[in-house]
Amino acid sequence: MAMTGVLRPGHAQLRVMNLEEAVHHYRDIMGLIETGRDAEGRVYLKCREEVDHHSVVLREADAAGLDFIGFKVLNEATLDQLEADLNAYGIATTRIPSGEMLETGERVRFQVPSGHWFELYAKKTAVGNGCGLVDPTPWDPASIRGMAPLRFDHALLYGPNIAEVTKIFTEVLGFTLVERVLNPEGTANLIVFMSCSIKSHDIAFAEYPEPGKLHHCSFAMESWDDVLRAGDIMSMHKVPVDIGPTRHGVTRGRTIYAWDPSGNRFETFKEDRQSYPDQEPLTWTFEALGEGGGLDYVQRKLHDTFLTVVT
Numbered sequence: 095m096a097m098t099g100v101l102r103p104g105h106a107q108l109r110v111m112n113l114e115e116a117v118h119h120y121r122d123i124m125g126l127i128e129t130g131r132d133a134e135g136r137v138y139l140k141c142r143e144e145v146d147h148h149s150v151v152l153r154e155a156d157a158a159g160l161d162f163i164g165f166k167v168l169n170e171a172t173l174d175q176l177e178a179d180l181n182a183y184g185i186a187t188t189r190i191p192s193g194e195m196l197e198t199g200e201r202v203r204f205q206v207p208s209g210h211w212f213e214l215y216a217k218k219t220a221v222g223n224g225c226g227l228v229d230p231t232p233w234d235p236a237s238i239r240g241m242a243p244l245r246f247d248h249a250l251l252y253g254p255n256i257a258e259v260t261k262i263f264t265e266v267l268g269f270t271l272v273e274r275v276l277n278p279e280g281t282a283n284l285i286v287f288m289s290c291s292i293k294s295h296d297i298a299f300a301e302y303p304e305p306g307k308l309h310h311c312s313f314a315m316e317s318w319d320d321v322l323r324a325g326d327i328m329s330m331h332k333v334p335v336d337i338g339p340t341r342h343g344v345t346r347g348r349t350i351y352a353w354d355p356s357g358n359r360f361e362t363f364k365e366d367r368q369s370y371p372d373q374e375p376l377t378w379t380f381e382a383l384g385e386g387g388g389l390d391y392v393q394r395k396l397h398d399t400f401l402t403v404v405t
């Protein structure tokens with residue numbers, strides 16, 4: 095498959111209420127690698143298999159949540175084109191200058207009707223994954239620490255107007271709708287899972303009255319064993335766990351949901367399902383989200399935190 099437009103979710107900037115506590119969580123317990131701090135005090139981290147300078151940025155604030163997600167696009171021409179396409183669709187954009195975020199080029203920022211802020215960017219310094227570019231090693235022993243996720247994989251966001259947001263992602267940004275969960279009446283989508291690749295999802299949205307909310311940021315693990323091992327580490331450090339270890343019926347991922355010290359949910363996740371853009375989306379009824387194992391295929395129940403606890 096030719097990937098020519100939006101490549102992947104490249105970074106998430108998270109609000110945390112105590113910066114050093116958050117750094118301890120993401121760097122020392124989860125095992126992300128700290129790659130920088132800027133004049134504003136933001137802390138930059140990357141996962142071990144990521145090549146670019148950072149994928150998680152922590153910003154100290156009074157309340158937890160998500161500032162924005164950035165998607166990397168193929169090149170500058172793609173960035174210009176997608177900016178023009180967004181504007182033509184009626185979405186205002188602003189350019190954030192190169193260097194405002196460490197090691198990152200110009201970013202095109204916009205808000206969607208769910209209240210979430212996104213940005214597109216074409217350049218970020220490649221710092222490598224420690225394996226080398228010639229005769230590479232399969233993994234870098236120095237990069238294995240804590241839960242040791244491979245990469246920032248996707249996020250699930252809660253907010254209003256997700257039908258409009260779905261249109262923007264599919265019609266303007268080139269994403270594919272991979273799976274969806276219907277609302278209880280069966281009249282509209284309650285949750286949509288969209289992909290700009292063959293991943294089961296690169297971004298997901300759930301209909302929710304309050305705008306701009308974060309349900310979780312997900313981190314890809316190398317194996318199901320690594321998901322269970324992440325669970326051991328959560329227990330050792332008394333990280334509060336929400337759901338799992340289990341399998342999602344929706345998108346089939348193997349998962350644990352847990353919370354960082356500020357209450358931002360994160361997921362350690364092993365993807366099981368992939369999908370190509372020519373495939374029909376899969377549909378789940380609202381009843382199947384709970385009893386049908388959509389959320390938790392093992393327990394077949396709709397954990398009440400799933401639809402109510404967000405930051």
Ligand code: M3P
Pocket residue numbers: 250275285312342343344345346347361363383388389390
């Ligand atoms: C995920 C995932 C639902 C499943 C959610 C799935 C809404 O978070 O990463 O696959 O049932």
Ligand code: FE
Pocket residue numbers: 248249250310312361363
């Ligand atoms: Fe997820």
